[in-house]
Amino acid sequence: MSAAAAAGRAQRSxxxxxxxxxxxxxxxxxxxxxxxxxATDTREECAGAVxxxxxxxxxxxxxxxxxxxxxxxxxxxxxxxxDVAAFAREASLRGARPPFVVRVADTGLALLELAREHRRRxxxxxxxxxxxxxxxxxxxxxxxxxxxxxxxxxxxxxFNNKVGVPLTLFRLSPETRAAVVExxxxxxxxxxxxxxxxxxxxxxxxxxxxxxxxxxxxxxxxAREKSSLPRGLSADGLCxxxxxxxxxxxxxxxxxxxxxxxxxxxxADWFATDLRAEGAGTSFLLQGARRxxxxxxxxxxxxxxxxxxxxxxxxxxxxxxxxxxxxxxPSASRRLERKRVAGVTILDDTYNMNPASARSSLQAxxxxxxAGGERAGGGRSIVVFGGMAELxxxxxxxxxxxxxxxxxxxxxxxxxxxxxxxxxxxxxxxxGMAADAVACVADAQAAYGLLNSELRAGDVVLCKAxxxxxxxxxxxxLVADLTGEDGAEASRG
Ligand SMILES: Nc1ncnc2c1ncn2[C@@H]1O[C@H](COP(=O)(O)OP(=O)(O)OP(=O)(O)O)[C@@H](O)[C@H]1O
Ligand SMILES: [Mg+2]
Numbered sequence: 224m225s226a227a228a229a230a231g232r233a234q235r236s237x238x239x240x241x242x243x244x245x246x247x248x249x250x251x252x253x254x255x256x257x258x259x260x261x262a263t264d265t266r267e268e269c270a271g272a273v274x275x276x277x278x279x280x281x282x283x284x285x286x287x288x289x290x291x292x293x294x295x296x297x298x299x300x301x302x303x304x305x306d307v308a309a310f311a312r313e314a315s316l317r318g319a320r321p322p323f324v325v326r327v328a329d330t331g332l333a334l335l336e337l338a339r340e341h342r343r344r345x346x347x348x349x350x351x352x353x354x355x356x357x358x359x360x361x362x363x364x365x366x367x368x369x370x371x372x373x374x375x376x377x378x379x380x381x382f383n384n385k386v387g388v389p390l391t392l393f394r395l396s397p398e399t400r401a402a403v404v405e406x407x408x409x410x411x412x413x414x415x416x417x418x419x420x421x422x423x424x425x426x427x428x429x430x431x432x433x434x435x436x437x438x439x440x441x442x443x444x445x446a447r448e449k450s451s452l453p454r455g456l457s458a459d460g461l462c463x464x465x466x467x468x469x470x471x472x473x474x475x476x477x478x479x480x481x482x483x484x485x486x487x488x489x490x491a492d493w494f495a496t497d498l499r500a501e502g503a504g505t506s507f508l509l510q511g512a513r514r515x516x517x518x519x520x521x522x523x524x525x526x527x528x529x530x531x532x533x534x535x536x537x538x539x540x541x542x543x544x545x546x547x548x549x550x551x552x553p554s555a556s557r558r559l560e561r562k563r564v565a566g567v568t569i570l571d572d573t574y575n576m577n578p579a580s581a582r583s584s585l586q587a588x589x590x591x592x593x594a595g596g597e598r599a600g601g602g603r604s605i606v607v608f609g610g611m612a613e614l615x616x617x618x619x620x621x622x623x624x625x626x627x628x629x630x631x632x633x634x635x636x637x638x639x640x641x642x643x644x645x646x647x648x649x650x651x652x653x654x655g656m657a658a659d660a661v662a663c664v665a666d667a668q669a670a671y672g673l674l675n676s677e678l679r680a681g682d683v684v685l686c687k688a689x690x691x692x693x694x695x696x697x698x699x700x701l702v703a704d705l706t707g708e709d710g711a712e713a714s715r716g
Contacts, residue, residue, distance in 0.1 A: 236258060238257060238259070238297070238337075239258075241254075247300065247332075248327065249326055252307050253310070253323055256298065256319070258298045261274075261338075263277050265290040270296070272298075274322075277386065278331070285302075289309075291322075293313065295319065297323070298323040300337075301325070305324065305326075307324050334386065342392045342395065342420065345399060347376070349424055350365060350401070350426075350427065350538075351406050351417075351421050352365075352405055352530075353427070354430050356432060358429060359381050359555050360555045361531060362377055362378055363552065363553075365534055366403045368545050369401045369538060372538075372539070372544060374399050375400065376399050376403070377402065378405040383407030385413065388404060388405075388417045388420060389420065392421060408438075408439070408448050413448070414449065418451055418456075423452070423455075424460055425460065425462075426461070427463045428464050430468045430579060431445055431446045433445065433578050434578075440615075449470070456480035463482075463533050464482060464483075464485070466490070466491040486526070493529045493532060495508065495526075500520070501516060521559060521583050521586060555574075557573050559572045567679070568591070568683045570684065570686065572584045576610075581611070585629065588604060588683065602683060605682055605685070606636070606637050606687075607687070608637065609640040609644075609687070610641050610644075610692060611689050622646035623653075625650060627654040631654060636660050637651050637661045638662050638670055638673060640666065640669075640694065648662075666692075667696050668697075670697050674697070
């Protein structure tokens with residue numbers, strides 16, 4: 224950065240000791256430099272940043288304050304006694320201004336308060352996205368679409384919690400015109416709190432499904448929690464809701480914002496009809512008028528695309544630009560990512576799993592490889608399912624139902640992995656799948672042992688489980704083996 228640009232940036236930053244203390248309700252223990260950014264991890268860039276010392280289950284960042292100072296941080300936000308004079312000495316040895324030190328009651332809450340103030344100072348239009356699945360996918364696509372039209376920030380990865388949302392908001396600079404913020408939850412009250420911090424101009428709810436039941440109790444609990452985003456929008460805001468989802472429909476009554484619907488199955492403001500699976504993608508008729516092709520599988524992705532189209536429209540992006548960006552938007556990593564190697568197609572959906580995303584993935588697999596007799600080329604349709612985490616008391620019945628769905632879809636082989644394997648297998652066999660077409664294995668490594676000699680050209684394999692089952696390792700091993708056979712790189716679709 225040039226000196227002039229650095230000076231310009233410095234003038235625009237508000238992270239002084241006094242302002243930070245005011246925003247967080249803290250006390251200034253020592254005045255000092257002005258911060259240009261906010262950091263929470265000394266392994267990342269700290270120079271010129273305000274370091275907020277968070278406490279996690281494993282680590283207490285107060286243990287790393289020396290390191291933050293040595294790495295040139297401009298200020299410290301702490302919630303316990305610290306040796307202020309030592310920080311000033313350390314900085315003066317390097318000829319630097321001392322870092323300011325602000326003491327607050329709770330550094331986690333202080334981070335949220337700083338983010339709230341930073342967002343308040345921004346002119347950017349903020350889009351908040353929540354839902355049980357599809358947040359990252361929708362966020363990535365909308366982020367790409369908006370970035371083609373205006374300076375845009377979006378949450379990195381799935382930064383959707385009490386740390387991730389603030390870190391996303393701190394990316395806003397005076398130039399930023401739009402921000403796409405993923406908002407997640409695994410305990411009641413989180414979405415309300417994060418919505419209050421991000422204050423979205425546009426809110427999107429992708430869908431409601433049994434996920435994080437251990438923290439949220441029941442599907443009704445999930446719906447109540449997700450409805451905090453619509454509830455948190457102001458009267459001049461816009462709420463984009465999935466009209467195909469009964470729980471989302473209920474939310475319209477609980478928002479002051481104007482509501483618009485997106486959907487496939489029912490009448491909606493933003494609608495898609497005549498969905499067709501086309502090779503590795505899906506096409507649909509937008510608003511009954513314009514055929515759009517997405518390079519992604521599954522009706523759920525059409526739903527995500529409709530939310531993107533609606534939000535981008537309201538932020539003034541021309542439709543041609545929206546659709547050309549969507550046509551080029553990559554799959555978010557390991558979300559139904561299509562990998563083809565040596566004639567085998569692997570649908571890598573190993574990022575995560577809950578009952579709703581499992582259903583949409585099975586549907587996408589059926590689009591790609593119809594049941595038995597209708598399939599061209601003779602390849603088999605294989606499902607590798609591991610368990611779904613955090614389902615609480617409903618876990619066994621939801622896994623049983625998952626197996627039933629595989630049987631109903633007419634798949635050729637089902638490999639069930641890990642602790643939930645027996646329940647999935649029992650569901651499949653009870654629903655009529657031949658017992659010799661169902662296998663249970665202990666873990667991803669054992670699944671690899673079973674599949675690596677089994678796969679042949681023409682097969683389509685869907686791999687999906689909650690992250691902790693690590694089916695991503697299985698996919699990588701299969702791709703590496705098949706690539707070796709093929710002598711070529713795997714192609715990604
Ligand atoms: N609208 C949708 N309905 C159902 N399933 C979906 C939808 N969108 C994406 N999925 C599937 O859900 C899984 C997770 O997708 P994605 O990462 O976009 O969701 P997320 O809400 O960000 O998840 P997380 O809560 O783990 O951050 C993938 O398997 C994806 O194929
Ligand atoms: Mg996510």
